Amino acid sequence: MAVHFKHVVIIGVGLIGGSLGMVIRRKALADQVTGVGRRVENLKTAVALGAIDRYVADPQEAVRGADLVVLATPVDTYERHLQEWAHCLSMGAIVSDVGSVKGRLVEQSESAMPPGVHFVGAHPIAGKEKTGVAAGSDQLFNGARCIQTPTKQSDSTALARVRQLWEEAGSIVLTMDPYVHDQILGAVSHLPHVAAFALMNALAELRDQQVPSLDLAGHSGGGLRDTTRIAASSPEMWRDIFLWNRDNVVSYIDRYTRALDELKQLIKAGDAAGIEKSLERAKGEREKLSSAAPSHP
Amino acid sequence: MAVHFKHVVIIGVGLIGGSLGMVIRRKALADQVTGVGRRVENLKTAVALGAIDRYVADPQEAVRGADLVVLATPVDTYERHLQEWAHCLSMGAIVSDVGSVKGRLVEQSESAMPPGVHFVGAHPIAGKEKTGVAAGSDQLFNGARCIQTPTKQSDSTALARVRQLWEEAGSIVLTMDPYVHDQILGAVSHLPHVAAFALMNALAELRDQQVPSLDLAGHSGGGLRDTTRIAASSPEMWRDIFLWNRDNVVSYIDRYTRALDELKQLIKAGDAAGIEKSLERAKGEREKLSSAAPSHP
Numbered sequence: 001m002a003v004h005f006k007h008v009v010i011i012g013v014g015l016i017g018g019s020l021g022m023v024i025r026r027k028a029l030a031d032q033v034t035g036v037g038r039r040v041e042n043l044k045t046a047v048a049l050g051a052i053d054r055y056v057a058d059p060q061e062a063v064r065g066a067d068l069v070v071l072a073t074p075v076d077t078y079e080r081h082l083q084e085w086a087h088c089l090s091m092g093a094i095v096s097d098v099g100s101v102k103g104r105l106v107e108q109s110e111s112a113m114p115p116g117v118h119f120v121g122a123h124p125i126a127g128k129e130k131t132g133v134a135a136g137s138d139q140l141f142n143g144a145r146c147i148q149t150p151t152k153q154s155d156s157t158a159l160a161r162v163r164q165l166w167e168e169a170g171s172i173v174l175t176m177d178p179y180v181h182d183q184i185l186g187a188v189s190h191l192p193h194v195a196a197f198a199l200m201n202a203l204a205e206l207r208d209q210q211v212p213s214l215d216l217a218g219h220s221g222g223g224l225r226d227t228t229r230i231a232a233s234s235p236e237m238w239r240d241i242f243l244w245n246r247d248n249v250v251s252y253i254d255r256y257t258r259a260l261d262e263l264k265q266l267i268k269a270g271d272a273a274g275i276e277k278s279l280e281r282a283k284g285e286r287e288k289l290s291s292a293a294p295s296h297p
Numbered sequence: 298m299a300v301h302f303k304h305v306v307i308i309g310v311g312l313i314g315g316s317l318g319m320v321i322r323r324k325a326l327a328d329q330v331t332g333v334g335r336r337v338e339n340l341k342t343a344v345a346l347g348a349i350d351r352y353v354a355d356p357q358e359a360v361r362g363a364d365l366v367v368l369a370t371p372v373d374t375y376e377r378h379l380q381e382w383a384h385c386l387s388m389g390a391i392v393s394d395v396g397s398v399k400g401r402l403v404e405q406s407e408s409a410m411p412p413g414v415h416f417v418g419a420h421p422i423a424g425k426e427k428t429g430v431a432a433g434s435d436q437l438f439n440g441a442r443c444i445q446t447p448t449k450q451s452d453s454t455a456l457a458r459v460r461q462l463w464e465e466a467g468s469i470v471l472t473m474d475p476y477v478h479d480q481i482l483g484a485v486s487h488l489p490h491v492a493a494f495a496l497m498n499a500l501a502e503l504r505d506q507q508v509p510s511l512d513l514a515g516h517s518g519g520g521l522r523d524t525t526r527i528a529a530s531s532p533e534m535w536r537d538i539f540l541w542n543r544d545n546v547v548s549y550i551d552r553y554t555r556a557l558d559e560l561k562q563l564i565k566a567g568d569a570a571g572i573e574k575s576l577e578r579a580k581g582e583r584e585k586l587s588s589a590a591p592s593h594p
Contacts, residue, residue: 004591007459032447034327034443042580050355055379076569087341126520145518148536173330179589180510182473182517183507183508183510184508184510185502185516187503187504187508187511187513187516188500188511188516188517188518188521189518189521191496191499192496192499192520192521192524192525193495193520194557194560194561195496195524195557195559196524196579196583197493197575197576197580198556198557198559198560198578198579199488199489199553199556200578200579200580200582201556201559201560201575201578201579201582201584202488202552202555202556203484203485203488203550203582204578204579204582205552205556206484206549206552207484208321208445210480210552211480211482211484212550213481214398214480214481214484214485216484216582216585216586217484217586219481219482219484219485220485220586221422221442221485223485223486223489223526223527224485224486224491224586225487225522225586225587226325226524226526226527226587227489227492227493227523227524227525227526228524228579228583229520229523229524229583230520230524231579231580231582231583232580232584232587233580234584235572235573235576235577235580236483236573238572238576239569239572239573239576240570242564243564243567243569243572246564246565246567248346249564250505250561250564250565252503253498253558253560253561253564254501254561255499255502255507255556256495256499256557257494257504257558257561258499259495259496259498259499260491260492260495260550260553260557261492261550261554262495262556263491263492263495263498263550264547264550264551264554267539267540267543267546267547267550268543268547270314270540270543272373272536275532275535275536275539275540276532276533278494278498279494279532279535279536280495280502280532281497281498282493282497282498282501282528283494283497283528283529283530283532285371285497285498285501285513285528286493286497286525286526286528286529287529288513288514289513289514289517289521289522290522290529296375
């Protein structure tokens with residue numbers, strides 16, 4: 001039998017929160033889905049799109065009696081949210097999330113739980129260049145990965161119920177330590193985002209200060225567009241991710257800068273064999289990615 | 298009336314040279330198309346695919362009497378090729394090319410022309426992740442840009458004839474000074490390639506030295522795959538491009554490294570507003586690219 005909740009509350013009904021609501025309502029995985037958010041217009045849209053049954057303005061009122069509360073707001077807001085309403089949760093309730101960073105965020109969220117309430121960290125990996133519930137779909141997570149990040153404190157029943165929820169959404173659920181999650185996502189997702197954001201900024205400066213005839217839109221092609229696609233991602237969301245995964249991201253930028261400098265020194269020295277060896281290595285590593293399965297940002 | 302040549306010789310019958318041959322033969326833009334190359338097997342394939350009428354082993358014999366010779370080999374080989382056979386060219390012949398760098402390469406190639414022979418630099422911008430005549434098509438250049446790089450020495454009739462040839466191939470022909478070409482392509486193409494190659498190498502090192510559980514293929518998604526797609530490009534070709542556009546590429550890597558360092562310092566300092574401003578700028582610049590027209594690497 002499919003997992004079932006009495007009352008699910010989604011805090012932050014955007015692309016991810018809203019899509020999860022659509023899955024739960026479409027598959028009748030809960031008796032009731034309530035949305036909480038800052039903007040009433042957005043919540044009305046969420047009701048119209050079938051992402052939630054209803055919304056309430058007061059989160060304390062919303063979470064009272066809920067058996068699952070999902071944080072789907074920017075990760076930097078978790079602490080404030082939990083301080084506001086965690087004490088209203090009933091014994092046995094589960095708080096989960098959809099944040100792109102884990103580590104310290106999971107640790108802090110766990111320690112904000114009242115007795116008998118269980119936190120389960122989760123990171124559904126799904127298209128985040130778009131934002132807003134209007135871009136949502138009950139198919140968003142279908143075939144995508146969702147990383148669950150249990151700790152020593154985790155409750156096994158709560159973990160199993162949240163896992164089942166994501167499996168109902170069509171996700172492939174992986175398990176990782178929260179800090180390992182941040183090391184790995186820092187590498188495959190956060191560093192590429194830094195690279196893309198910085199590349200766009202470097203090219204804009206190049207145009208403004210050095211090559212006035214450079215028309216980025218007119219002269220660019222598929223290579224530049226692919227390489228920088230993720231630079232169009234949400235600045236608010238990525239600001240928080242970079243800050244919450246600060247140590248890894250800073251250390252990875254250093255490593256990337258060293259790789260760039262190594263290639264630069266080879267080019268500067270005219271070391272044809274050295275350049276070719278470096279590019280061969282990169283090509284070999286890139287070709288191993290091609291068979292990789294589901295997409296995420 | 299369409300442009301017409303008596304005898305076109307293509308030196309290097311790979312993806313670009315072979316596709317140009319297919320256009321010329323399909324549209325009957327020449328009485329005869331001869332291929333010259335290192336590998337007989339490849340030349341046989343080129344004949345079978347209709348890219349050339351015939352091939353000859355001796356380039357001196359091939360170019361004698363030709364009215365158009367197209368260099369479609371790695372740019373680092375131009376000097377050796379021209380030394381070998383330029384003196385065999387007839388008065389009025391045109392030598393053109395398809396190289397991804399221009400600048401000094403055009404200057405050197407021009408000065409290698411015997412009296413009465415005209416060099417016309419051209420850079421068709423078309424899918425170069427694939428290689429080989431077997432991946433060629435007479436549609437490869439259709440809708441793509443081709444940059445012609447005239448100089449003070451250029452012959453206006455030769456320029457017009459080469460322009461017409463690329464227009465027959467369906468290309469949109471732009472004109473740029475050879476050195477400006479290298480500044481602009483250095484920005485929109487060469488720097489993104491450096492960024493992608495170095496990112497793959499940095500991630501491989503991260504896995505090998507710091508995060509052993511990192512499975513680049515298993516953990517990566519669309520973001521990393523897009524950002525590094527062009528890292529699968531030909532090491533041989535890109536080695537030559539980086540070396541022939543060395544000064545621009547080195548200076549642009551420095552600028553990119555500074556942009557990365559700026560973002561790193563903001564993250565390290567926990568400057569949320571500063572990070573958001575930097576990402577907003579990048580996003581704004583990236584969104585202006587989206588409307589850009591034809592694709593190229």
